[in-house]
Amino acid sequence: MEGLSYARMPRVKIRELKDDYCKFELRDTDASMANALRRVMIAEVPTIAIDLVEIEVNSSVLIDEFIAHRLGLIPLTSERAMSMRFSRDCDACDGDGQCEFCSVEFHLRVKCMTDNTLDVTSKDLYSSDHTVVPVDFDANTTTTTDDNNNSRANSGIIIVKLRRGQELRLRAIARKGIGKDHAKWSPAATVSFMYQPEIHINDDLMETLTLQEKREWVESSPTHVFEIDPVTQQVTVVDAEAYTYDDEVIKKAEAMGKPGLVDIIAKQDSFIFTVETTGSIKASQLVLNAIEILKQKLDAVRLSEDTVEADDQFGELGAHMRGG
Amino acid sequence: MNAPDRYERFVVPEGTKKVSYERDTKIINAASFTVEREDHTIGNILRMQLHRDPNVLFAGYKLPHPLQYKIIVRIHTTSQSSPMQAYNQSINDLDKELDHLKTAFEAELLKFSRDY
Numbered sequence: 001m002e003g004l005s006y007a008r009m010p011r012v013k014i015r016e017l018k019d020d021y022c023k024f025e026l027r028d029t030d031a032s033m034a035n036a037l038r039r040v041m042i043a044e045v046p047t048i049a050i051d052l053v054e055i056e057v058n059s060s061v062l063i064d065e066f067i068a069h070r071l072g073l074i075p076l077t078s079e080r081a082m083s084m085r086f087s088r089d090c091d092a093c094d095g096d097g098q099c100e101f102c103s104v105e106f107h108l109r110v111k112c113m114t115d116n117t118l119d120v121t122s123k124d125l126y127s128s129d130h131t132v133v134p135v136d137f138d139a140n141t142t143t144t145t146d147d148n149n150n151s152r153a154n155s156g157i158i159i160v161k162l163r164r165g166q167e168l169r170l171r172a173i174a175r176k177g178i179g180k181d182h183a184k185w186s187p188a189a190t191v192s193f194m195y196q197p198e199i200h201i202n203d204d205l206m207e208t209l210t211l212q213e214k215r216e217w218v219e220s221s222p223t224h225v226f227e228i229d230p231v232t233q234q235v236t237v238v239d240a241e242a243y244t245y246d247d248e249v250i251k252k253a254e255a256m257g258k259p260g261l262v263d264i265i266a267k268q269d270s271f272i273f274t275v276e277t278t279g280s281i282k283a284s285q286l287v288l289n290a291i292e293i294l295k296q297k298l299d300a301v302r303l304s305e306d307t308v309e310a311d312d313q314f315g316e317l318g319a320h321m322r323g324g
Numbered sequence: 325m326n327a328p329d330r331y332e333r334f335v336v337p338e339g340t341k342k343v344s345y346e347r348d349t350k351i352i353n354a355a356s357f358t359v360e361r362e363d364h365t366i367g368n369i370l371r372m373q374l375h376r377d378p379n380v381l382f383a384g385y386k387l388p389h390p391l392q393y394k395i396i397v398r399i400h401t402t403s404q405s406s407p408m409q410a411y412n413q414s415i416n417d418l419d420k421e422l423d424h425l426k427t428a429f430e431a432e433l434l435k436f437s438r439d440y
């Protein structure tokens with residue numbers, strides 16, 4: 001029995017890659033694996049987020065809980081999260097959740113001294129660990145944005161606004177967690193996959209249509225999937241993946257009395273993934289971490305030795321009773 | 325005040341086994357595996373992988389209730405195999421698939437950063 005394997009060998013092709021965005025093709029596997037990866041990326045890949053806030057002074061217009069909630073939602077750079085400990089099973093601080101192995105401390109002290117409204121932002125948070133800091137969205141934005149709105153550039157995430165005399169002073173503890181516990185720990189902004197569509201136009205049937213009918217049919221698709229070649233006047237597929245499985249072109253063909261004009265198949269073993277992160281980890285890292293977490297989860301559901309032993313005894317006993 | 329802790333959804337309580345196994349009393353080579361603190365993520369990949377095993381006659385999973393954080397995987401095999409063997413093999417095969425996926429993604433990542 002050893003050596004026999006029903007494992008698949010999936011193929012991957014990356015199409016587009018940015019720090020917080022990744023688009024890739026996943027082939028030779030099934031929807032259960034694609035969906036498991038998607039679910040793990042959203043809810044089970046760990047990040048670091050503020051989880052405990054001690055407010056020293058708060059004379060702002062927002063109540064303490066409001067500010068604490070907002071602090072929790074600020075994405076923090078979480079490359080460290082995979083190797084960090086969960087506070088609940090950290091033995092260094094005995095469940096206190098405040099030691100260096102399982103937490104990062106932040107301080108914020110801001111007071112407005114002028115007549116101008118003062119914005120308190122994620123940039124006012126001072127971290128005890130330089131590897132865990134609020135995500136800086138401006139650091140890696142390309143030159144396109146800072147031309148016309150300089151005021152918005154390099155501003156961080158706004159937490160609260162202060163007027164003259166108002167003050168905010170607090171200490172915050174950030175911990176490792178997963179999206180299943182609270183969505184603030186989810187590294188995913190969006191993770192989605194689609195079946196790769198395969199579109200076959202019945203050319204012979206298509207040629208029985210007049211140019212006007214062809215135009216009408218092409219227009220019936222809500223997304224730009226088909227086009228008419230200006231020279232040959234033939235209908236061609238320009239972007240198969242723009243198809244949203246809406247069935248509109250199929251219904252249109254039937255309404256025109258031309259069923260079977262187009263055949264659209266969702267390939268059951270090919271997926272196109274779109275992964276976008278909050279900036280807490282890189283999109284490529286999110287995919288790799290998800291694979292790792294899924295492996296760990298599978299390892300955790302292996303049968304334990306004593307279960308196997310108990311069953312062996314049961315088996316022998318059963319064989320005995322059957323007179324074997 | 326009396327809300328259950330959020331981590332109850334994914335932390336196996338002390339004294340509870342992650343996986344328990346129960347043979348079917350009437351059908352030979354059939355059994356149920358109760359997996360604590362797991363959901364569709366694991367349930368569905370296990371089921372689909374078990375379907376790839378020709379010795380598996382039936383494989384299914386259910387999440388009995390959304391507030392009971394466990395899944396039940398039921399397996400029925402031919403006499404050539406056993407539910408336990410099929411269960412172990414499906415985990416090994418999935419692990420292998422993920423190993424392959426990891427190297428494939430890393431290789432592609434390397435290629436991608438070189439090319440562009």
Ligand SMILES: [Zn+2]
Nearest residue numbers: 090093099102
């Ligand atoms: Zn600790």
